[in-house]
Amino acid sequence: MQHNFPFSAIVGQEELKQAILLTVVDPTIGGVLVTGHRGTAKSTAVRALAGLLPPIKFVAGCPFNCDPAELAPGCPHCDRLQTSSPKVVNRSVPVVDLPLGATEDRVVGSVDIERALVDGVQAFSAGLLAAAHRGFLYIDEVNLLEDHLVDLLLDVAASGVNVVEREGLSVRHPARFVLVGSGNPEEGDLRPQLLDRFGLQARIRTLTNIEQRMEVVRRRLDFEADPEAFVLRFSYEEKKLRSKLSRAMKLRSSIQVSSEALSLAASLCDKLAIDGHRGELAITRSAMALAALENQKIALPSHVSRVAPLALAHRLRKDPLEPAADDERVRRAIGEALN
Amino acid sequence: MLPLPALVAFDTPRLALSLLAVEPRLRGIAFSAPVGSGKSALLKGFSTLVPDIHSIDLPLSSDTEALLGGLDIEATLRIGTKIFRDGLLAQSNGSALIAEACNLLPDQTVNLLLGALDEGCVRIERDGISRRLDTRFCLLTSFDPAEGVPRAHLLDRLGMIVTLPVVSAHDARAEILRRHLTPHDEEWSEELELMRSVIYSARQLVPEVTVSSRIASQLIEVAIAMGVEGHRADHFARLVACASAALGLRTEVTEEDADLAIRLVLMPRATQLPQTAPPPQAPADEPPPLSGDDKSQEPQSTHKEDTPPEPVDEVLDAITMELPAVLESLPFAHQRSGRAGSRGAIEGSRGRHIGSIAGSIRYRRLDVIATLRAASRWQRLRPKGRSRVCVKADDFRVKRFRSKAGSLFVFAVDASGSMALNRMRQAKGAVHALLAQAYVHRDKVALISFRSDAATILLPPSNSVELLRRAVDQIPTGGATPIAATLLKTLEIAEQSRRKGFKNVCLVMLTDGRANVGLQGDRTLIESELKALGRRLGESGVRSLVIDTQRSFISHGPGKSLADWLDGQYLYLPNASAEQLAHAVKGYRANTDR
Numbered sequence: 054m055q056h057n058f059p060f061s062a063i064v065g066q067e068e069l070k071q072a073i074l075l076t077v078v079d080p081t082i083g084g085v086l087v088t089g090h091r092g093t094a095k096s097t098a099v100r101a102l103a104g105l106l107p108p109i110k111f112v113a114g115c116p117f118n119c120d121p122a123e124l125a126p127g128c129p130h131c132d133r134l135q136t137s138s139p140k141v142v143n144r145s146v147p148v149v150d151l152p153l154g155a156t157e158d159r160v161v162g163s164v165d166i167e168r169a170l171v172d173g174v175q176a177f178s179a180g181l182l183a184a185a186h187r188g189f190l191y192i193d194e195v196n197l198l199e200d201h202l203v204d205l206l207l208d209v210a211a212s213g214v215n216v217v218e219r220e221g222l223s224v225r226h227p228a229r230f231v232l233v234g235s236g237n238p239e240e241g242d243l244r245p246q247l248l249d250r251f252g253l254q255a256r257i258r259t260l261t262n263i264e265q266r267m268e269v270v271r272r273r274l275d276f277e278a279d280p281e282a283f284v285l286r287f288s289y290e291e292k293k294l295r296s297k298l299s300r301a302m303k304l305r306s307s308i309q310v311s312s313e314a315l316s317l318a319a320s321l322c323d324k325l326a327i328d329g330h331r332g333e334l335a336i337t338r339s340a341m342a343l344a345a346l347e348n349q350k351i352a353l354p355s356h357v358s359r360v361a362p363l364a365l366a367h368r369l370r371k372d373p374l375e376p377a378a379d380d381e382r383v384r385r386a387i388g389e390a391l392n
Numbered sequence: 393m394l395p396l397p398a399l400v401a402f403d404t405p406r407l408a409l410s411l412l413a414v415e416p417r418l419r420g421i422a423f424s425a426p427v428g429s430g431k432s433a434l435l436k437g438f439s440t441l442v443p444d445i446h447s448i449d450l451p452l453s454s455d456t457e458a459l460l461g462g463l464d465i466e467a468t469l470r471i472g473t474k475i476f477r478d479g480l481l482a483q484s485n486g487s488a489l490i491a492e493a494c495n496l497l498p499d500q501t502v503n504l505l506l507g508a509l510d511e512g513c514v515r516i517e518r519d520g521i522s523r524r525l526d527t528r529f530c531l532l533t534s535f536d537p538a539e540g541v542p543r544a545h546l547l548d549r550l551g552m553i554v555t556l557p558v559v560s561a562h563d564a565r566a567e568i569l570r571r572h573l574t575p576h577d578e579e580w581s582e583e584l585e586l587m588r589s590v591i592y593s594a595r596q597l598v599p600e601v602t603v604s605s606r607i608a609s610q611l612i613e614v615a616i617a618m619g620v621e622g623h624r625a626d627h628f629a630r631l632v633a634c635a636s637a638a639l640g641l642r643t644e645v646t647e648e649d650a651d652l653a654i655r656l657v658l659m660p661r662a663t664q665l666p667q668t669a670p671p672p673q674a675p676a677d678e679p680p681p682l683s684g685d686d687k688s689q690e691p692q693s694t695h696k697e698d699t700p701p702e703p704v705d706e707v708l709d710a711i712t713m714e715l716p717a718v719l720e721s722l723p724f725a726h727q728r729s730g731r732a733g734s735r736g737a738i739e740g741s742r743g744r745h746i747g748s749i750a751g752s753i754r755y756r757r758l759d760v761i762a763t764l765r766a767a768s769r770w771q772r773l774r775p776k777g778r779s780r781v782c783v784k785a786d787d788f789r790v791k792r793f794r795s796k797a798g799s800l801f802v803f804a805v806d807a808s809g810s811m812a813l814n815r816m817r818q819a820k821g822a823v824h825a826l827l828a829q830a831y832v833h834r835d836k837v838a839l840i841s842f843r844s845d846a847a848t849i850l851l852p853p854s855n856s857v858e859l860l861r862r863a864v865d866q867i868p869t870g871g872a873t874p875i876a877a878t879l880l881k882t883l884e885i886a887e888q889s890r891r892k893g894f895k896n897v898c899l900v901m902l903t904d905g906r907a908n909v910g911l912q913g914d915r916t917l918i919e920s921e922l923k924a925l926g927r928r929l930g931e932s933g934v935r936s937l938v939i940d941t942q943r944s945f946i947s948h949g950p951g952k953s954l955a956d957w958l959d960g961q962y963l964y965l966p967n968a969s970a971e972q973l974a975h976a977v978k979g980y981r982a983n984t985d986r
Contacts, residue, residue: 055513090621090622091544091545091548091621091622091624092548092549092621092622092623092624092625093621093622093623094623096510096511150515151517152507152514152515152516152517153500153503153504153507154456154459154460154500154503154504154516154517154518155517155518156517156518156519158518158519158520159517159518159519159520159521159522160517163520163765164520164765164768165520166463166468166474166519166520166761166764166765166768167468167473167474167520169764169765169768175768178520181517181522193507194503194506194507197499197503237545238856238857238858239544239856239858239859240543240545240856242827242855242856242857242858259620259621259622259623260623261616263609263612263613263616266612266615266616266623266626267605267608267609267612267626269623269626269627270608270612270623270626270627270630273623273627274627274630277417278599
């Protein structure tokens with residue numbers, strides 16, 4: 054059994070943790086891109102996410118992760134079931150890895166080679182996109198992903214449907230997932246279209262506090278020495294976080310947005326000249342999710358201003374002559390908008 | 393090949409290997425070394441230190457399939473169920489993976505190595521197979537800095553980075569020769585045996601080694617002062633210090649152990665000269681939340697009071713002397729860290745496999761899997777002979793490759809003269825405009841400035857807007873105009889890029905002046921020097937565009953003749969905006985690409 058480093062054992066990096074929690078509370082925010090210095094717990098945090106997710110209901114045996122309450126029309130598996138109330142299993146929300154070097158056939162799904170060779174049957178073997186439906190799709194080093202896979206992802210992320218027309222197969226199944234990526238922009242930039250798909254961007258930096266950094270080393274060593282004991286040591290914190298999350302997820306749909314918060318969101322996007330409306334939507338949804346996390350009923354301007362750097366910094370037009378970092382520019386705009 | 397103890401003047405590298413043998417969590421070592429310095433013997437020697445570790449070579453040409461593995465078609469057909477063949481990464485579990493010239497490894501290979509080193513496993517999603525295989529290996533690698541630096545991300549994941557000494561002393565050379573010529577086996581086997589037994593004892597001891605919190609915090613202070621990015625280095629430094637103590641058969645880390653950790657782990661990752669003052673960017677709004685941990689175990693307040701221990705300053709002083717050379721030769725310092733990503737990079741002459749189509753196998757490579765897939769759907773209808781699968785010519789699928797035709801633009805900006813800063817801004821703007829389109833054309837851009845007697849690389853070939861922004865704004869200006877030095881620098885960049893597959897290199901030179909510094913210090917030779925260099929640039933496939941920014945109505949003399957010597961194009965663009973400049977460069981590219 055492979056143990057993941059517990060989420061609550063990550064030292065510092067509050068912005069990163071918050072961004073991840075927000076997308077768990079509201080998947081419609083549109084995923085997180087985690088960028089930053091080498092070796093700053095980017096992928097550790099994302100992998101730790103799996104431990105926080107609550108179980109949800111699936112149709113038993115459906116390789117496309119169908120929701121029993123709402124069978125996807127055209128699901129190659131569930132359409133063949135004769136009953137409208139199929140068997141149900143509880144599993145935690147999937148977190149699926151899309152590793153570099155993956156081939157297209159594994160991503161979208163393709164002919165089941167084994168059955169084709171042995172039985173001569175044209176069967177479909179579901180890919181990673183199907184496995185990630187209703188969950189998270191994680192791409193480490195997303196900026197290094199090959200272009201043809203990025204094209205595929207963009208296509209599916211936009212439509213929520215994976216259509217496979219290849220090798221004599223014709224399959225379509227729903228594929229709605231939260232995209233989570235991590236990478237370091239110094240290794241090459243992300244394609245603008247893909248960047249725009251991410252609701253939030255968390256930028257993380259090397260910690261500069263000696264005490265914190267010593268704690269990072271200490272926890273890493275403890276974890277390596279005895280992962281099981283380490284996970285146990287943080288199990289109480291993890292449990293607390295899980296219940297906080299599930300409470301926020303329930304609360305989420307009843308959150309109201311104050312008109313001041315709405316107008317702050319709009320004026321920020323206007324002031325920063327952000328193209329399109331994804332920015333406004335992401336910032337408002339994140340503000341609501343934050344309110345839910347903090348057990349409040351109304352999203353206020355303070356919520357908006359706290360999530361604004363996460364939701365807007367990566368949507369700014371890039372200007373090499375602008376010395377300030379993008380999130381600094383957002384903070385400046387918040388300051389101006391509030392005065 | 394010489395046994396490990398026989399390598400002359402390699403005490404530090406040998407020590408590094410021993411440390412890795414004691415503490416495999418250090419993941420690996422990168423040796424920076426010129427050719428013929430004995431680094432192969434060093435890399436291969438590692439497995440002689442630990443009897444249960446063997447070496448596996450990572451050839452430069454390994455492709456994704458070789459690294460990750462894939463469907464074993466033959467076995468699959470024979471047995472009738474999917475049989476997976478392990479790739480190099482999975483096979484390396486428990487071994488030492490040896491990669492010579494990691495700076496020349498294809499980007500895709502490095503990407504896969506990064507993931508495997510980080511997670512200790514390979515994730516495979518290929519050929520209808522989904523696997524997660526454990527693989528813990530040590531990566532031993534070397535590079536010749538003259539051929540370009542490896543990616544900082546790869547180096548960052550290796551515990552130690554060691555620059556091999558250039559053995560120049562006459563005595564040392566003679567000794568090397570002597571050891572090569574005389575039979576040596578018995579002479580060294582005893583010494584090797586000794587090393588082995590020390591390592592064996594140290595491995596038993598290392599879990600018991602303790603570090604005082606003073607030394608632990610000193611290591612981190614040094615890392616912060618040198619601007620080391622990320623937290624991997626902290627972890628590695630601690631491991632090296634502990635392993636070093638264990639090698640000394642001690643259970644307490646001493647100052648010497650810490651010093652070694654600084655040298656092998658932290659110094660090579662420095663991005664700045666030590667700043668003894670605490671970094672100003674420490675965000676005040678980020679309290680140290682040590683959630684979930686036993687807080688009483690370490691009262692934070694007491695530590696802050698006794699933070700200024702003098703030893704750190706002493707250590708830093710010693711380092712400051714040696715650091716500039718390190719900053720120069722390794723890729724971590726900011727403006728030099730520009731090893732750009734895989735996007736736009738080119739993998740070999742055949743390009744990337746982008747898919748397969750039906751076709752004749754006479755001229756192209758057969759895609760076995762696609763062929764079998766195509767054949768599979770007819771198996772029911774085809775007569776079964778002795779073989780399990782019946783494949784017909786119609787089923788053949790051949791691989792399509794696309795070779796990416798990216799260009800590298802080298803912007804050389806004249807930093808002599810009064811309008812230098814203006815030119816720099818123009819160039820940066822133009823570079824940015826080109827990068828915005830780099831996704832379409834897979835181009836990269838490099839930025840160099842020249843003044844006085846040298847040309848300096850501000851941005852190595854990259855397609856990262858992020859790095860461009862970081863490339864220094866404030867460059868020293870004024871002085872003479874060393875065009876010849878600039879051309880040499882361009883040649884160097886062009887050569888390095890060629891190895892990575894960039895065929896088109898375009899030099900864009902922004903200048904308003906006349907070349908007035910030659911390579912040989914004789915002004916009358918400047919013209920012939922430039923002509924000769926121009927020819928060499930031409931031979932290397934570098935095309936030149938000279939952009940004259942001189943605001944003068946009188947003559948286009950110097951710029952024009954420079955363009956002629958370089959057999960390049962000449963453009964007169966005083967006061968051009970960045971957009972106009974980018975437009976001109978794009979136009980030039982469009983004209984010459986045909």
